[in-house]
Amino acid sequence: xSGPRExxxxxxxxxxxxxxxxxxxxxxxxxxxxxxxxxxxxAHAWFAGVVxxxxxxxxxxxxxxxxxxxxxxxxEVGVPNPMCxxxxxxxxxxxxxxxxxxGHGHGTALVRDVVDWARSVDAxxxxxxxxxxxxxxxxxxxxxxxxxxxxxxxx
Numbered sequence: 001x002s003g004p005r006e007x008x009x010x011x012x013x014x015x016x017x018x019x020x021x022x023x024x025x026x027x028x029x030x031x032x033x034x035x036x037x038x039x040x041x042x043a044h045a046w047f048a049g050v051v052x053x054x055x056x057x058x059x060x061x062x063x064x065x066x067x068x069x070x071x072x073x074x075x076e077v078g079v080p081n082p083m084c085x086x087x088x089x090x091x092x093x094x095x096x097x098x099x100x101x102x103g104h105g106h107g108t109a110l111v112r113d114v115v116d117w118a119r120s121v122d123a124x125x126x127x128x129x130x131x132x133x134x135x136x137x138x139x140x141x142x143x144x145x146x147x148x149x150x151x152x153x154x155x
Contacts, residue, residue, distance in 0.1 A: 007106065009113055012058035012070065017047050019067040020060070027096055050074075055121075057090075059113040061097070061106045069097035069106035073114035075121055084125055090118035092128040095137070107137045115141060 012020060021043045050056045057073035072094045080087040092114050097106045118126045129150065130138050 007061045007063050007068070009059045009061055009109055012047075012051060012060045012067075014048060014051050016060060016067050017044050017051075020047060020058075020070055023067060023070055023096055023098065024094055026099065027094065057114050057117040059110050061110065063101070068101050069110060071095040071107075071110035071114050073117055073126070075118075075123060086122060086124050088121070088123045090114065090121070090123045090126045092126050095128075095134065107134065108140065111137060111141050 021040055024043065025040075051058060055075040057071075059071055060067045061069035071092065073090045073092050076089050076091055078084070078087045078089065092111065095107050095110055097104075115126055126143075128138065128143065130143075
C-alpha cells in the first residue's frame, strides 16, 4: 500500500464484487454470524444485478488494483410529501474504508460523490444511518441528526 494520500474515485465494476463483499464484511461484528456464508452469495448476486443500474451509485477508491473504500447510493422513489416534494430519496449506505486507511479523506470523498450524484438525479434528500465513528464525516457534509426513530423487523 502506498502512503496516506487522496486516491482517485472510480465507479465499481462487476469484477470488483469479491473485493467489495470482503470490504463490506468489515462493517459487521466478526463474532456475529448473521446469515453465515449465505449473505455473501446474496451480496454477489445483488451487486451483479445493480452495478450498472442508473438508480444506483457505487464509487470506489482503488489503491494498487485493490478496492480499499466504497459507498453505495440508491435512489428510492416514494410518495411525495412536504419533506420530500418529488418523493425522490437517495439512501447512502455501506460507506467503508479499510481500517488502516481511515482518516485520509476517502469516506469524505465517497460521501461527496454520492451527494453530487443525488443532486444530478433530482433527489430531494439523502438519508443514512450513521455509526458514532462515522458521524463526523456526515456532519461536515451537512447532514443533521433527525428525531425520527428507526425501527426494523428482521424476517
